[in-house]
Amino acid sequence: MNAFLIIFGFIAIIILFSSFFTVKQQTAVIIERFGKFLSIRQSGLQLKIPLIDRIAGRVNLKIQQLDVIIETKTKDNVFVKLKVSVQFMVVKETVYDAFYKLEYPHDQITSYVFDVVRAEVPKLKLDDVFERKDDIAIAVKRELNEAxxxxxxxxxxxxxxxxxxxxxxxxxxxxxxxxxREKTVAEFEAEASRIRIVAKAQAEAESKKLQGQGIADQRREIARGLVESVDVLNKVGINSQEASALIVVTQHYDTLQAIGADTNSNLILLPNSPQAGSDMLNNMIASFSASNQVGEVMKSRNKKKKDTPVIQEIISEEETATEDEE
Structure with missing residues (x-):
């Protein structure tokens, strides 16, 4: 008798404890009575009738994620693999539908993702797939929401x-x-080279310009110096031709002296004989004399040409006067 009471008490305790159960946060529990839906229990401590009510299942109310990998072909016949991540959940108001209407939700979602992606991607080229991946995701979401x-x-x-x-x-x-990228680099290098060439050309042009101005200024000063030298020589009784010849000969000897002062110079000035200076002076004087003679001859010829029309006018006037007297 005591053993029977002990066994009965033990069974009663087990039944009592089996009457209570807990539901975790963000979870819903489906209770059935004799195989028929009874109620949905939310989080907390819950009570059910032992041996009559049973827990048919638990539904997760958290946001879940399913990653689906699809291989398909683009419009330009390129095979590509896409990984689509779907985030979904069951709300409290639709726990009954989620538990009783669909047995394998992951398989169902995967099928819809395959269907949408393989319908959208073949319309696009590979480059467009990268650029319009958000459009593909929106199309998948729209189709999944409807289904x-x-x-x-x-x-x-x-x-x-x-x-x-x-x-x-x-x-x-x-x-x-x-x-x-190599093409872009080449274009930038070519542009940089062009800029360097243009800058170098502009610098050379500016340099030549300044050099020309310097040479012009130098020659101008040399000319002024020659004029002053000729004036000084004229004052001591030397005419302009002799003064010019003397200046040329002096510059000739100055040049020889400058060349000789440079020990590293390989320049040879021709002619370079001791009589070169005197020969040059004699030649210049002879040239000046010949030039003067030619000038005198040209002046006399020009004068004769000018006088000829005047003589013809006088003769014609005399003939006209004779005719009038007759």
Whole structure:
């Protein structure tokens, strides 16, 4: 009898404890009675009738994420793998639909993602897939919301987190990008070279301009010095021709002296004989004399040409007067 009471008491304690159960935060529990839906219990300590009520299942109310990898082909016949991350959840008001209407929600979501992506990506070229990945994600979210709302699921967000083309296509794209960058570098280098050439040309032009101005100023001063030298020589009885010849000979000897002062010079001035100076002076004097003679001859000829019309006018006037007397 005592043993029976002990066993009965033990069973009673077990039944009593099995009447109570706890529900975690962000979780819903489905209670069935004799296999039929009874109620939905939220978080906290809950009570059920032992042996009559049972926990049919638990529904997670947290935001969940499902990553789906799809391989498809683009419009330009490039195979590409896309990774689409779907964030979804079950709200408290739709726990019944989420538990009883859909048995494998992950498989259902995966099927819809495959269907949408394989419908959208073949319309785009590979470059457009990278640029319009947000449009693909929006299309997936729109399709999933329309389909999964019926089953009690809400789609929070969809993201295209990875686009992985075929390895050969990826290598080709890298080569294209490298070539574009090399082209850009070449263009910048060419522009820099052009700028350097233009700057160098402008500097050389400015240098030549300044050099020309310097030479002009130098020659102007030399001419002034020669004029002053000729004036000084004229004052002591030396005419202009002799003064010019003397100045030339003096510059000749100054040049020889300057060349001889430079020990590293390889310049040879021809003619370079001891009589070169006197010969040059004699030649210049002879040239000046010949020039003067030629000038005198030209002046006399020009004078005769001017006098001829005057003589003809006088003769014509005399003939006219004779005719009048007759």
């Amino acid at each position: 999964m709302t019926t089953y009690g699921y809400t789609i929070i967000n969809t993201l295209v987190t990875d686009i992985d083309p075929d390895i050969q296509v990826k290598n080709a794209m890298n080569r294209i990008n490298a070539a574009d």
